[in-house]
Amino acid sequence: MLRFVLSLMLLAVFALPAAYADDRIGFREITEPDESRPLHVALWYPTKDARPEISVAENPVFYGVSAVRDAKAADGSHPLVLLSHGFGGSFRNLSWLAAALAREGYVVAAVDHPGTTTFDRDPEKAARLWERPRDLSRVLDALLADHSLSIAATRIAAIGHSLGGWTVAELAGARFDAGLVTQDCETRFGAIACKLFAGLGIGRSAAATEKLGSDLRDARIGAVVTLDLGLARGFTPESLDDIHIPFLVIAAGVDIAKDEAAKAEVAATNQDSRYLAEYLPQSTTTTAEIADALHFSFLQICKPGAVDLIEENAPGEGIVCKDGGGRARADIHRDVAQRIITFLAKSLPPE
Template identity: 55%
Template sequence: MLKTALSAWMLAGLSIVNAQAAENIGFREIDLAQSAENRALHVALWYPTASTEPVVSTGENQVFFGGPAILDAPIAGQAHPLVVLSHGYRGNWRNLSWLATELVRQGYVVAAPNHPGTTSFDTRPEEAARLWERPRDLSRVIDHLTQNPALAGPVQGDRIAAIGHSLGGWTVTALAGARYSAQRLREECQLHPSPRICGLAPELGIAPEQQSLLGQDLRDPRVKAFVSLDLGFARGFTAQSLASIEQPILVMGAGVDINGDLPFQMESAHLIAQLPQDLVSSEKIADASHFSFMQKCKPGAVALLEKEAPGDEIICQDGDGRSREAIHRQVADRVSTFLAKAIPPQ
């Protein structure tokens, strides 16, 4: 979970890159309008295409590398499974863009919304406090893509998965049917204090009277598989709701807690122990940090962040072992294997 927001000038834009193999990945961004029931959403889409140009680098900026794709490419004709992505607190759709391109190469359509109130570009407290809207954002994206095949191609409605990092891991677990309890989190924080996690509800502006909304069943039965990447806020879920989850879930966590905010044992391991053991798969990546699940940092990114956003240079720090690229390969391989089994090809 990012402690501070990166400057918008570091995060914006697409870059035109030299012609290279984009591996038939199409990319576009769309906006879903606000309605009486739903908030406005900005959504990034990656999808299979037969086109080969023009190639852009998606998710690239002065800090992070991007991934090649064909901007506004024509869609492929056949139906594909869908994966929705959820970013962490004060993150954005770019954070898992590296995984999105990996999944499209395997035939998935991928969609990643910015969650209002908890993104790099939007930290409005009144929206951040509406934490229950995060799972609903994903459901709304699923609605829109299944009903509008012209955006990213036809979607196989019985092959949908959700993947989230950090607070996004909390989001997809809630989408699977887990329910939040303010009392549960209070009790856990009395036993095992964690300054960051135990202070998150007040920081978000969550009030006691919002318990009924946060504690509601936010399950989306269309989603058949879930992946949590080093989630936070796990100890606020009730044991009963976690034990009642009915779909397979993969929980991956970082073994290196570089900032003392998200110890594996208190978050990912806690979630793993509470889930149905016949449905949960898990992996602790010993040399990964919380931010290893984000994009690969460019050379010089640490120095740039130290100058422009002191404290944020932590997002480029991994453990003392392999490169972030190698960690990404391990994560992508494990996620791909899990999804192939959980939502197998038709």
């Protein structure tokens, strides 16, 4: 599913869209070592480094952002945002948002989750779904120990798109019950979604179900944002009601599962965002539905001719460049970025 488009994300490079052109961004890549699950992490952060910029995260389909590679971080303490990509995606997917946040003074860390990333589509690793939230906690451990970035330990947020939204909700304290997903799966979710759930190991064994239902909360996370997340209807209502950190739920207004033009096998629906909004505490939850956004509106901006290029190689997958028709994707990005920046400013105020 979407393999041609996602494989193109292996290519790097372009220049930043003009919307955020005033301040400079540093960029570097690190590896968080582990014998069984090493993690590749991309970091964006504010810098005053005057060296020439390079291009990051462009390919024949998508634009990327400009940054100064291996720059020194700007002086001062910086809040941190952890980013989690969707199934089959990569650190590049939310590069537009990382750039916007870095220009606001945040350090942004995007991890490639083994087994569910463009670079590693290993079914056995993918079936260890509970490792995804732990990936972010491991990265957080490493960054707090990296004094070159001066992370403000009390100003940490996590943002995720699609399966990444599920991942960051787990960090906030959401608890997953595989039975809520596997019971009458095709009736409730449809064949495509059930195929994906099986590929993620949901309901595969009692041991996996127990690990998936464990408490993966990270108390250091002070705010969470989900972007058209998936799998949320497997969270227990009780666990959602017990989340009391600021939570921003952003949904795509156009449900891709009901779009007759959508031929790609995508298990995504805005019902999951609505489920979160129903059971999270109203006092700490903000919700927004972007009326003209589709599930893939949260990916990078597509280049002219991108749809034709995709369809030549993978018919039906041009959906990744489709939005709801009301605005250009760049405008949707500006809208979403501003909502997130405003939410984080209130949720993670300076000490």
